[in-house]
Amino acid sequence: MPEKYKQTLALFYCQNVPESDEANRQLLEKEYGKQIRLFPLPCSGRLEPFHLLRALEEFADAAYLIACPEGACRYFEGNKRAQKRVQRTREIISGIGLEKERVGIVIRSADNPRTLAELAWEILEKISGIDPSPVLKRANG
Amino acid sequence: MITAEQKPISEIRGMIKPYRRILVLGCASCVAECAAGGQKETAMLASTLRMKAKMENEDVAIEEYTLDRQCVNDFVVRLDDIIDKYDAVLSLACGAGVQAVAEMYQEIPIIPALNTEFLGETRAQGLWVENCLGCGDCILYYFGGVCPLARCSKQLFNGPCGGSVNGKCEINREVPCAWQTIIDRLAKFGALDRLETIYPPKNWAKKQGGGPRKIVREDQEK
Numbered sequence: 223m224p225e226k227y228k229q230t231l232a233l234f235y236c237q238n239v240p241e242s243d244e245a246n247r248q249l250l251e252k253e254y255g256k257q258i259r260l261f262p263l264p265c266s267g268r269l270e271p272f273h274l275l276r277a278l279e280e281f282a283d284a285a286y287l288i289a290c291p292e293g294a295c296r297y298f299e300g301n302k303r304a305q306k307r308v309q310r311t312r313e314i315i316s317g318i319g320l321e322k323e324r325v326g327i328v329i330r331s332a333d334n335p336r337t338l339a340e341l342a343w344e345i346l347e348k349i350s351g352i353d354p355s356p357v358l359k360r361a362n363g
Numbered sequence: 364m365i366t367a368e369q370k371p372i373s374e375i376r377g378m379i380k381p382y383r384r385i386l387v388l389g390c391a392s393c394v395a396e397c398a399a400g401g402q403k404e405t406a407m408l409a410s411t412l413r414m415k416a417k418m419e420n421e422d423v424a425i426e427e428y429t430l431d432r433q434c435v436n437d438f439v440v441r442l443d444d445i446i447d448k449y450d451a452v453l454s455l456a457c458g459a460g461v462q463a464v465a466e467m468y469q470e471i472p473i474i475p476a477l478n479t480e481f482l483g484e485t486r487a488q489g490l491w492v493e494n495c496l497g498c499g500d501c502i503l504y505y506f507g508g509v510c511p512l513a514r515c516s517k518q519l520f521n522g523p524c525g526g527s528v529n530g531k532c533e534i535n536r537e538v539p540c541a542w543q544t545i546i547d548r549l550a551k552f553g554a555l556d557r558l559e560t561i562y563p564p565k566n567w568a569k570k571q572g573g574g575p576r577k578i579v580r581e582d583q584e585k
Binding site for chain 1 (some may be wrong): 371372373406407410411413415417418441559
């Protein structure tokens with residue numbers, strides 16, 4: 223029986239996510255191996271659409287962003303801008319025939335703070351149903 | 364500054380279809396300011412085109428580069444060292460920039476990726492508005508710094524028309540009536556008397572009447 227396909231994820235996240243320091247990042251990358259690549263950002267508002275596009279182009283089946291809860295951005299509106307940029311990116315990939323679900327944003331909950339590891343697991347679960355990206359030419363197809 | 368918007372990706376794909384080595388060329392001036400053709404937008408478009416090409420199994424090389432300005436030859440010549448690698452250039456400049464590059468490299472097709480729009484003011488982040496038509500004979504003095512050619516839907520010189528209601532234009536209640544704005548502005552600095560003059564129709568000779576316009580300044584020449 224063939225092994226279940228494991229989607230690759232580019233995960234950008236604001237460094238204010240709980241338990242997202244360098245040691246935790248390395249632990250996560252070790253646990254998931256090539257399935258996940260983590261990109262810490264000083265603020266989610268630092269993300270640009272081309273970061274997400276470049277990830278999809280080069281290695282990722284999906285590219286996601288974790289942003290702070292509404293009203294809780296250290297830089298006031300970085301998370302609001304990030305939402306708009308993610309939406310723009312979803313429209314761009316849809317325009318070339320890629321599913322919008324390959325790009326997304328997770329807004330952290332203020333009431334129920336979760337760690338980077340928990341959020342990463344949830345996103346990997348969320349994308350587990352998408353097909354291998356037609357952009358990426360893998361040896362195993 | 365010059366404003367522009369990216370063409371639909373399907374139109375761009377149609378234009379670059381015959382070519383296999385394509386340079387996506389950004390311009391870091393006006394079109395960067397209006398988020399249409401700067402370094403970021405160039406990276407986005409190049410990435411999008413490469414992904415689509417991979418999805419369609421097309422054998423095509425798409426690379427990117429951004430010039431400080433595509434409308435100034437001193438910057439365009441920087442392409443001398445790399446242009447031979449490509450059989451087409453997809454330019455994210457305004458129409459002036461596209462043509463400046465095309466003028467310099469006549470053997471290579473220079474393809475526009477943007478639709479050039481208008482001379483724009485950045486009113487707010489993400490909002491650009493047209494306030495000037497570049498008519499070649501500025502009349503802003505007479506109209507309190509508000510151009511009736513660019514901002515009145517009917518381009519009236521002796522307004523307002525009967526369609527002005529509560530300071531808004533009849534074409535769309537979101538559009539301010541230029542003539543209401545003119546009157547309000549002139550009143551603020553006590554110059555309403557300028558409207559006692561009857562202004563004749565616009566003489567367009569200084570815009571397009573003499574064919575393509577140019578400015579020659581001998582004191583600026585080398």
